[in-house]
Amino acid sequence: MDLTVPEGVLYGLIGPDGAGKSTLLRMLATVLRPDAGEAAVFGSSVVREPDRVTSQIGYMSQQFCLYPDLTVAENIEFFARLRGVPKADRRTRAASLLAGLGLADVTTRRAGRLSGGMKQKLMLATTLMHEPKLLLLDEPTTGVDPVSRREFWQILARVRAEGRTVLVATPYMDEAERCTHVAFMDAGAITRRGTPAEVKASLPGRVLEVSAPDPRAVLAAITGVEGVRQAHLLGDHVRVLWAGDATTELTKRLAAAGITAAIDDVPADMEAAFSYLAQEAG
């Protein structure tokens, strides 16, 4: 495992479940001690100087980690005061964060009674109160509705625009797309890294979309065809990672199976890159 995250980037961490993304983030947040090895946050060791690390980071774990019996406002106040945020800053920051995340109306509600998405937003707000230089987010938008996810990412973009760094683990490839850098992690190791464009460009082939009335039949017909590096169902069509040049062989096979299908070239996206990398790793 070797990863360098430059300052001021929005770094996405992707990879199959159990790859070790959460473990990596927890070690960087100093809540988990590495058995071996070393990591530094802004030059401070997470093992030897955890106090110097924690003062500069904001960590949001995967599970809800605030007090369910304290209200929204009390949770924010409590953690901000623990981190020594001055009173005046607390008030202005809390107001702007709560408004930006649509939580302004629920400040007196107990955190445990919020919906799943609201809980995540409250955690983000709590994590941002002390304006950390590095944000470590572990699948922060799980259970969050699409509109709220957009609000989430707007805030992350703003954080980055202020010159701060974000390292976020995400299961959503549209989110990975919005990162400046991504790293694909598998079995505790980084197997691919770069900008999303670079990662997508590293795909060995083009992405094709094969549409037909019965996509399952399409999948059955083309499986094993030379040049098909990967094929899977996506909605009502089949996504194919095609390593060949012309698609004549593919059309021939489909015709032999009695299928008339439309084959379109589509731009490679992170979804395709993820599938390929996961398959290669597995």
Added chain:
Amino acid sequence: MNPRHVRLLVWKEFIQLRRDPMLLRIVMVMPFVYLIMFGYVVAADVTHLPTAVVDLDHSVTSRQIDAAFSSTAYFDVKDRPTTEAALQTLLDRGDVRVAIVIPEGTQAALDKGQVAGIGIVVDGADSTSSSVGTSYAMRIIGDLNQARAEALGAGALPGVDARVRVQYNQTLASVNTMIPGLLASVLMVTLMIVLSQAVVKERESGTLEQMFTTPVTRGEYLVGKLLPYGLLACAQSAITAVLGTWWFGVPFTGSVWIVCLGLLLFMLTTIGLGLLVSLVSRTRHQAQQTIMFVMLPTFILSGFIFPIESMPAPIQPFTKLIPLTHAVVILRASFVKGSGLADLAEPLLYLVGFAIVIFGAAIVAVRRRLSE
């Protein structure tokens, strides 16, 4: 240790307490319920009462009396002091609960055909043992008189007349025995139950992890956690003590300082135990079960309900390993007997030892387990 952090943690804990009305209600109602339950408790079988025989007569009869007490399972003759002053010390320290005093001239009086008076002194601080002990002693004396009359072949000869003197808890009210012990028991139940949940609850909710990404140190966290519940336990003890002395009329003749010192040491021990359970438990459920497992033997072995002297001999040494045992001794002696520091040095030292070992272990465990 940053006092600002601790204050904040305590503030948070109090808000949480206020939001958990059930817990608060249970804690505050518990003294009443327990007082009613134990305030009217009835005795169990009493045997092996630690006994002293003070033989000032050195005669055949006095030896007969001594032998009669030595040969029954009800009394264990532990000591034979030669003066009444020495006896007093034994009673003050709680080494013996019953004493038979055979005055000089007993044999002479009997020989002259007069009634000879002997004294039976019982320690009323443990009302169960003392009231039962008195009736056993009277029966033994009665048997002796009868045997003597039969041996001499005469009818109603004047014999030995036993006069009972109850020391300390003269009315032999069982409340005077139960309530002082209850003070420690209520404290223990509350602290163990609440604290066993304290850390594991935060571990389960993930807030523990979040806490350690803040500048809060483990020490601050601990103090912030324990202080509110310590205060709560003090309030609860105060309720128990006030109700006990005012409603049940339990006398208080000892030193408030010794009681406070004893309770403080006992509290540290209990907090340490609760904390240890909380630290090693993975879930709240697990913590609860562990506490139940610990609590029952503690109650049974502590002498709070059943007199230790009546327990089987192989079990008795184990009662010393129960912190509550020593707390109960200190509280009973302080309320009813007015014992001083010197009399209570042994149980106090035991509690000091427990506090150091158990609370110390909890601190070590905090360092290890909190970061897992």
